[in-house]
Amino acid sequence: MNNTLTQLAQVLEDRKQQTADKSYVASLYAKGLDTILKKIGEEATETVIAAKNGDKQQIIYETADLWFHCLVLLAAQGLHPDDVLAELQRRFGLSGLEEKARRTP
Numbered sequence: 131m132n133n134t135l136t137q138l139a140q141v142l143e144d145r146k147q148q149t150a151d152k153s154y155v156a157s158l159y160a161k162g163l164d165t166i167l168k169k170i171g172e173e174a175t176e177t178v179i180a181a182k183n184g185d186k187q188q189i190i191y192e193t194a195d196l197w198f199h200c201l202v203l204l205a206a207q208g209l210h211p212d213d214v215l216a217e218l219q220r221r222f223g224l225s226g227l228e229e230k231a232r233r234t235p
């Protein structure tokens with residue numbers, strides 16, 4: 131759906147064949163799920179700090195780090211960014227209140 135996300139997803143898929151010493155992404159796969167989740171937590175925190183500091187350029191930078199590590203998580207779990215984009219697209223047809231009601235059992 132989005133060209134940059136699709137291209138990056140392909141690189142992340144290709145890195146599954148790479149060795150950890152030659153690739154940061156391959157090193158994350160090798161370290162495993164907990165390391166990827168820890169990076170997401172760190173990048174989320176850094177994004178929050180950037181926003182609290184009101185630093186727009188830093189917000190962009192940290193959000194890119196956060197999105198990147200979320201994309202690594204998706205790849206590690208056998209998912210593709212299109213899966214998330216499709217979910218967001220589905221929500222376009224609903225108001226926020228309708229989406230909330232859909233989640234309430």
Ligand SMILES: N=c1c2ncn([C@@H]3O[C@H](COP(=O)(O)OP(=O)(O)OP(=O)(O)O)[C@@H](O)[C@H]3O)c2ncn1[C@@H]1O[C@H](COP(=O)(O)O)[C@@H](O)[C@H]1O
Nearest residue numbers: 138141142145152153154155156157169172194195198199
């Ligand atoms: N978009 C990114 C990208 N964004 C962020 N990062 C890395 O994510 C890490 C962010 O962690 P931190 O901010 O904590 O910085 P750090 O202290 O260096 O991190 P650590 O070494 O402690 O984990 C840094 O090492 C960044 O280099 C990325 N590494 C790779 N990519 C993309 O992934 C592709 C494949 O990368 P390799 O697998 O390294 O070839 C690249 O061509 C890029 O397109």
